[in-house]
Amino acid sequence: MFENKGARLFREAWIAGVRAHFPGEPKPGYVAPWEDTPDWERAAAGAVCWQVRQFLAVSEGHAARLTREQKGQFVAACWAAQMYRHFTDPKPGYVADWTELPAWQREADADIFEAIEKAVG
Numbered sequence: 464m465f466e467n468k469g470a471r472l473f474r475e476a477w478i479a480g481v482r483a484h485f486p487g488e489p490k491p492g493y494v495a496p497w498e499d500t501p502d503w504e505r506a507a508a509g510a511v512c513w514q515v516r517q518f519l520a521v522s523e524g525h526a527a528r529l530t531r532e533q534k535g536q537f538v539a540a541c542w543a544a545q546m547y548r549h550f551t552d553p554k555p556g557y558v559a560d561w562t563e564l565p566a567w568q569r570e571a572d573a574d575i576f577e578a579i580e581k582a583v584g
Contacts, residue, residue, distance in 0.1 A: 469512030470505045471497055476578035480571025507545035514541045515579045527580065535573030536561050542572070
């Protein structure tokens, strides 16, 4: 099933991004293995992966020309929408504007987009 594969791809890219960009030791939940990832987070990850894949498809490959920042912004906006879908009153950090996200998270979001882009080929 694509959603499961897509969700895992998203989660693996997130963990790699956190490990690469987070200053210091990340919270355990940030790098928890797939088996310990809550169902809502798996669903959100799968949905965002699907949205990125669709975005890449409808751009007919031209989304590759986006800046790294634009790619990260797309992931962040899709994630925020999923947080509103899953929570009535999401944590502010889950739905923060791009400029309010810490630099490490912006980098991790861009990494996610690029990992999905690479998987699409």
